[in-house]
Amino acid sequence: MLRQSLVLFGLLVLAGCTQVPNEKIDERDPLQSFNRSMYDFNMDVLDAYVLRPVAVGYVAVTPTPVRRSIVNFTGNISAPTDVINATLQGKAGNAGVSLARFLVNSTVGILGLFDVATSLGLNIIDEDFGQTLGVWGIGDGAYLMIPGMGPTTARNLTGDVVDRFVLPKMALTTPQTVLVFALEAVETRASLIPQESLLNESLDPYIFMKDIYFQRQLYELYDGNPPVEKEPEDFDEDFLESL
Template sequence: MSLFTKSLSKTSFLTLCLGSSIGLYSSAAVSEVESDPWEGVNRITYGFNKGVDLVVLRPLAKGYEFVTPDPVEKGVHNFFSNLSDVGSLVNNLLQLKGDASAHDFARIMLNTTFGLGGILDVATPMGSPKSGEDFGQTLGYWGVGPGPYLVLPFLGPSSVRDGFAKIPDSYTNVWGQAVDHVPTRNTGYGLEVLDARVGLFPLEKLISGDEYSFVRDAYLQRREFSVRDGRMDTGFDASDF
């Protein structure tokens, strides 16, 4: 599989909520009864999250996008993206993927040194895209099934497996582990969330039909796509591209 296909993976809940809809939606591929037995509760939580987004997060992201110069906005995105590559490296090591681990390490070194601490992404233009691994994918790689679909308050679309995986993922969050000053750490978290939300504005128009079902089916298919490194049971193999 090409490294390009691995770069499609994302980890923040906002990206998973809407970004997963790109090119992977097919409602027929998901069994609603088997994958979403807690649909009633999930819909309530989804509605709550959407309300928070509409009232708080989306307006803040719009304001951030309006006042922040494009080069600064891009630098913020690159900085946190570089930090997240550490988690990808750890999870590729846990999956015993030697080549992918070496790729992640080289990417981190390139962007941290020549990219001025990750503010510039010099690795991607050099043919070294993100791999985007997380602990949920690691569990899936070793045969742990996703379990029922689960919408988490504030965190959005998930599954029993991926929800549990957020705990060990927090230990590979470089920003959270390295920054002890609480106001600075929280400011960084806020910038990261706003950056992710801004990146999803162009994707909102892709949602059609019942929004809850669309996001759920897209999320589940995207996670299967990520765990299988681009190979799907339907015969689709992203490495063909």
């Protein structure tokens, strides 16, 4: 069934990959016409009528301490994934920190509702399977705008499937996995509300989001020390962290 779905998705991508006339081709984004259509759908339909209203309502009715606990809880659940990916990347130190965070927050932090580990100097180190594939030498592949998910690349889409659905199944049921995914999605969208002006005021929001996405991926792949001379001056660090 999964294979058939991927084939269908591939056919849809091919059907929409005709380039817009006179539009500059970005080698990272060979499916730009399709991606722009999906971007418009995400922003003008899904975000405008579903995600943003839910996020606004969530912020309005959820006290800040509760939101913080939700973030802590979902982050703690993903800590074992960080451990596995850090190990696969050969980063024994990062794997140890993530494991210690999980043990401390799962016990003293009451199932991860409180981030006690950070106060002990055990800071969050995000490691995902997309980064693991990058460390192994696998390129980004085509840039993709996925309905309901937003920007990604062929490599990171594969990594997201492994991180969100394959590895969690070792400990979580499917409903629990879906619940965690939904909580993360709502909180991520809520955290972006203060940054909306950056996107809305850009000359081309689609290009702006794509460039920011690639900057963030490079930042994560090199653990905060990407081999670039200068970062864009008009991005917001909180916006990057939320992608």
